[in-house]
Amino acid sequence: MKLVVAVVQDKDSNNLSNALVNANYKATKLASTGGFLKAGNSTFMIGTEDDQVDDVLDIIKANCQSRDQLVAPISPMGGNADSYIPYPVNVKVGGATVFVLPVDQFERF
Amino acid sequence: MKLVVAVVQDKDSNNLSNALVNANYKATKLASTGGFLKAGNSTFMIGTEDDQVDDVLDIIKANCQSRDQLVAPISPMGGNADSYIPYPVNVKVGGATVFVLPVDQFERF
Amino acid sequence: MKLVVAVVQDKDSNNLSNALVNANYKATKLASTGGFLKAGNSTFMIGTEDDQVDDVLDIIKANCQSRDQLVAPISPMGGNADSYIPYPVNVKVGGATVFVLPVDQFERF
Numbered sequence A, B, C: 001m002k003l004v005v006a007v008v009q010d011k012d013s014n015n016l017s018n019a020l021v022n023a024n025y026k027a028t029k030l031a032s033t034g035g036f037l038k039a040g041n042s043t044f045m046i047g048t049e050d051d052q053v054d055d056v057l058d059i060i061k062a063n064c065q066s067r068d069q070l071v072a073p074i075s076p077m078g079g080n081a082d083s084y085i086p087y088p089v090n091v092k093v094g095g096a097t098v099f100v101l102p103v104d105q106f107e108r109f
């Protein structure tokens, strides 16, 4: 038994939840902030058999991997036009930090 | 030293807190949602000596074990009387998912 | 790789966050309540190399160690003057409870 602890961005949180449920994994989501990832984030705890860890990691990677996103520029309100970029820009979004912890004992009551 | 991580239903959370305090265990409660248990839940972290793990598990079981609860039917408002069940029904409540994690080092400052 | 889990008082939480960032450690903060420490608290998860654990523990100790704080008495409103203490008193504040957990596998996506 392992406990997979994954910190992911809020924007990927729903997709990851759904993908885990569809693959029949049970996860608990903890409210978390800052740190590993700059944007708002969530921490998932997923209990898995040893031979399912790779599958769980694949699901996290598929739903949360760091990637570029094209963001349309926002027109500056009330001046400061100097900093206005008049074309879409690539921004890094997503990403996951994952710890696989050993479990000495697992119980369900 | 072990770190006991227990996900329990919100409705059992206060009873578990009180029982742990009475038995002189120190616990931290994390806000959590969904996953292991369908209803709203809380995640307890309890640091214990190795020889106290069984006692802590007994306390969690005594306060959170999955059980049937007789729920009185709610009278349907504004029709849909077809789905009305005119007698109390058994509903599963409670339950706990517990991971006992090894601890390499423990410090209090 | 280790996962350092530290429960600290809310009042020390910002200082600890800043000190960890300044030392280039990445931490995630979980909302937590009660238990190990009486006042409101926060739980930090910090992933570190094995040989950085001592440094992280030093940072936690420097920012969160239990200490005395001189608290000015609050003038009683509307009576109960019997319990009024007309001089500053020492109150214990701060403190940290820290678990260093072994990590089987660490991934960033």
Ligand code: NI
Pocket (backbone or CB within 6 Å): A001, A002, A050, A103
């Ligand atoms: Ni195992």
Ligand code: NI
Pocket (backbone or CB within 6 Å): B001, B002, B050, B103
């Ligand atoms: Ni031990």
Ligand code: NI
Pocket (backbone or CB within 6 Å): C001, C002, C050, C103
């Ligand atoms: Ni290691």
